[in-house]
Amino acid sequence: xxxxxxxxxxxxxxxxxxxSVNHKLLVRAGFVDQMMAGSWTLMPMGKKVVxxxxxxxxxxxxxxxxQEILMxxxxxxxxxxxxxxxDKADEIMYKLTDARKRDFALSxxxxxxxxxxxRKHVFSYQDLPLALYHFSTKFRNELxxxxxxxxxxxxMMKDLYSIHASQDDLDEYYWKVAxxxxxxxxxxxxxxxxxxxxxxxxxxxxxxxxxVFADSGEDxxxxxxxxxxxxxxxxxxxxxxxxCPKCKEGIIGSSKSxxxxxxxxxxxxxxxxxxFTYTDENGYKKYPYLxxxxxxxxxxxxxxxxxxxxxxGIIWSPEISPxxxxxxxxxxxxxxxxxxxxxxxxxxxxxxxxxxxxxxxFADADLIGIPVRLVSSEKTGEKYExxxxxxxxxxxxxxxxxxxxxx
RNA sequence: CGGAGUGUAGCGCAGAGGUAGCGCGCGCCGUUCGGGACGGCGAGGUCGGCGGUUCAAAUCCGCCCACUCCGACCA
Numbered sequence: 001x002x003x004x005x006x007x008x009x010x011x012x013x014x015x016x017x018x019x020s021v022n023h024k025l026l027v028r029a030g031f032v033d034q035m036m037a038g039s040w041t042l043m044p045m046g047k048k049v050v051x052x053x054x055x056x057x058x059x060x061x062x063x064x065x066x067q068e069i070l071m072x073x074x075x076x077x078x079x080x081x082x083x084x085x086x087d088k089a090d091e092i093m094y095k096l097t098d099a100r101k102r103d104f105a106l107s108x109x110x111x112x113x114x115x116x117x118x119r120k121h122v123f124s125y126q127d128l129p130l131a132l133y134h135f136s137t138k139f140r141n142e143l144x145x146x147x148x149x150x151x152x153x154x155x156m157m158k159d160l161y162s163i164h165a166s167q168d169d170l171d172e173y174y175w176k177v178a179x180x181x182x183x184x185x186x187x188x189x190x191x192x193x194x195x196x197x198x199x200x201x202x203x204x205x206x207x208x209x210x211x212v213f214a215d216s217g218e219d220x221x222x223x224x225x226x227x228x229x230x231x232x233x234x235x236x237x238x239x240x241x242x243x244c245p246k247c248k249e250g251i252i253g254s255s256k257s258x259x260x261x262x263x264x265x266x267x268x269x270x271x272x273x274x275x276f277t278y279t280d281e282n283g284y285k286k287y288p289y290l291x292x293x294x295x296x297x298x299x300x301x302x303x304x305x306x307x308x309x310x311x312x313g314i315i316w317s318p319e320i321s322p323x324x325x326x327x328x329x330x331x332x333x334x335x336x337x338x339x340x341x342x343x344x345x346x347x348x349x350x351x352x353x354x355x356x357x358x359x360x361x362f363a364d365a366d367l368i369g370i371p372v373r374l375v376s377s378e379k380t381g382e383k384y385e386x387x388x389x390x391x392x393x394x395x396x397x398x399x400x401x402x403x404x405x406x407x
Numbered sequence: 408c409g410g411a412g413u414g415u416a417g418c419g420c421a422g423a424g425g426u427a428g429c430g431c432g433c434g435c436c437g438u439u440c441g442g443g444a445c446g447g448c449g450a451g452g453u454c455g456g457c458g459g460u461u462c463a464a465a466u467c468c469g470c471c472c473a474c475u476c477c478g479a480c481c482a
Contacts, residue, residue, distance in 0.1 A: 012431060012443070013419045017412090017475035037474065092481075109482090143408075143480050150482095157482070209482090218481085259482060296482045331440055359442035366442090377441065385441095 001323070003352040003364075007044055008033075010364050020216055022302035023148030025314050029367045031301075031322075038145025038153035040298070045368070048322040049301050050156060054135055056187050056319065057158050057295060060180040064173075066131035066160055071113050073136060077103035079112050083273045094139045106139035111270055111292055114161040118288075119276040125165050127278065128288060129173060133160035135297065147216065149302040150258065156298040163288035165280065167267065170289040174265055177293045181210050181261050184295070188304065189317035192260070195221050197232035199264055206235075210261035210295070214306045217258035226250025258303045261295040314369030315390050323350040325406065326370035328361050332378025338399055347406045365389075374402065 007030075014024035015034070026032045031046035042050055058068060074096075080086035086093075086105070094106040107113070114132065122130060138157045145153050160177065164170040178194055185192035190212050197209045209232060211221050223230035224244035233254075244250040268287035271277075277285040301320070308315045318324065324347050329335030335351055342349045350370060352361050358377075365373055366389070375385035383396040386405070397405070 009432085010443095011418065015474095016414085016419070019476065023475095034474090138482075140481075144478090146476080152482095155482080159482095262482065294482060299482065328441095357440060357442085357444060359440095359444075361443090362441075363443045375441080379441065 001348075001350050003350055004354045006030075006350070010367055018148070020147045020150065020306070021309055022150060022216075022305040025305050025309055025367070026148060026302065029314060029369070032149060038142060038151070040149055040152060040155075042156075042298070045322040046301065049316070049320050050297050052320045052322075053188065053297050053300050054158065057135075057184050057297070060184045060187075061131075061133055061158075061160060064131070064176045064180050065129075066133050066162070068134060069132050070134045070136065071107075071110055071117065073107045073139075075105045075107060075113055077105065079116050080105055082275075083112055083270055085112065092140050092142075094141050107136065108138055108140045109292070109294075110134075110159055111161065111266070111290065112274065114292075115163075115270055115274050115276055115290065118161075118163055119271075119274065122163065122278055122288070124278055125280045125286075129162055129164045129169055131160060131162040131173070133158060133293075147218070147302075149298050150216075150306075151218070152298065155296060158295045158297055160293040162291045162293075163271070164291070165278075165286065165288065167289055170265055170267075170291050174263060174291050177263055177291070178208060181263070181293075181295070185210060185212075185260065188300070188319050190260070190304070190307070193221065193223060193230050193257075194228065195223070195230040195232050195257075196235065197262070198234050205265055205267075207262060207264045209259045210263075211257040212260055212303050212307060213255040213257050214303065215256050216306045217256040219257040219259050220254065221257040222252050222254045224250035225253050258299070258306065259296075260300045260303050261293075263293045264291065266290040266292065309369070312363070313367035316369045316371055318371050321370050322368075323348045323370050325349045325372045325374055326365050326368065327351045328358075328365060328373060328375045329353055330358050330361070330375065330377035330379075333376030333380070334382075335376050338374065338376065338384060338402065341399065341403055342406065345403060345406065372406075 010030055011028045015027050018024045030043050033041040033043055035041060077086055092108055096104050118130060135158050137154055139154050142151060142153050145151055162173050164173060193211045195209045195211045197207050199205060199207045211219060220233035221230055222236045222240060224247060226249050227244060227247035229244050229246035238252060240252055240254050242252050244252060267289055270290050271287040277287055280286045305314050327335055327339060327349050329352055339349060339351045369389055371389045373387045383398050384402050386395040386397050
């Protein structure tokens with residue numbers, strides 16, 4: 001991609017009133033644009049980042065047997081009435097009426113919709129377990145949208161739903177999803193913690209949240225400094241500084257935190273309310289056990305910026321960077337040659353071919369945060385300067401060495 | 408929904424009763440060219456909206472709207 005054609009241009013100043021880091025940097029670098037409080041456009045590079053996050057998620061979920069679908073986002077009232085959530089989740093649902101005065105909800109989650117779909121196609125224990133997921137917009141009537149893309153009223157989410165013939169099978173899958181989530185966030189580059197928590201309007205049981213520790217987070221988590229034990233403040237009943245209840249060795253500390261994912265077990269409560277049964281191997285009608293599992297994908301992008309930036313801009317991990325390489329072409333440089341070679345190799349490269357000063361190009365490169373920077377100029381001659389965004393080391397490589405490194 | 412702050416050019420801001428300003432960005436010309444270069448010329452505004460006070464309102468008063476932050480709530 002030629003940077004001279006990239007939409008939009010970067011901004012020198014952060015938008016008025018923006019305080020959170022992700023808000024300031026994502027807007028300045030041109031990854032997102034705010035339409036109103038809590039509603040954002042994903043600009044080309046922001047969309048690329050979210051696409052990469054989505055791809056990592058898909059690969060991990062496919063490994064545990066989940067299949068991708070896409071469910072509708074506008075739902076009729078009657079389906080939500082079956083579980084009583086039309087009224088129970090009233091504060092959080094956006095509701096609307098059509099020309100014939102029929103009531104609809106905009107999707108804030110899909111348990112009912114998934115079960116309605118599944119009961120039309122699942123009749124036998126032989127059809128279980130079943131796990132389906134989709135990436136879609138979620139609408140939530142937040143009392144207060146805030147913190148850049150971290151809390152929107154409309155945001156992108158991956159939600160996965162599974163049904164099982166037994167609690168044991170649900171439990172087993174639940175922990176498989178937890179493992180998949182660990183892999184996903186580890187692949188992106190996060191130091192992620194699995195935290196015990198309550199379920200909000202979703203369930204009364206214990207759930208688990210995927211938390212990324214960050215000062216800008218709005219969650220508060222207590223954790224063991226030796227093992228993987230951790231609890232959200234909302235259910236925490238011990239004392240900070242005390243001994244870990246799990247390993248009996250570590251000390252309990254605390255941190256502000258951003259919730260990037262969560263997993264829930266609903267048991268048979270929803271399938272009972274929705275009168276969804278299948279036939280077991282003995283011919284008896286049974287209710288399937290439901291689990292649901294979410295990852296906020298736009299929030300994940302925002303959380304990354306919160307934990308990985310410096311005073312000059314964002315520092316993407318290679319896995320979710322919008323481009324693999326930022327090629328900076330200065331006067332006397334031979335950008336075109338290496339650009340063509342990289343494109344041919346299938347390397348995603350952002351080529352700064354703009355007619356502007358070197359200082360502006362470096363400043364923009366720092367702001368945008370692509371991990372690998374290649375500079376070509378009169379000074380580098382036949383070679384290319386290779387620099388990582390997160391370190392000061394510089395190497396001078398010829399074309400072949402660059403191509404080998406990027407293969 | 409309670410509390411606080413802010414709305415003036417695309418973006419960031421100054422102006423506090425008397426002709427609408429600055430920086431950046433944008434367009435044209437020229438000089439520059441390894442850390443957001445410089446000079447010249449130029450375009451761009453119902454000062455968030457509605458109502459009121461006044462000879463006169465961006466400026467004073469009232470109501471409303473929007474955004475940001477704190478709180479309650481929440482992926």
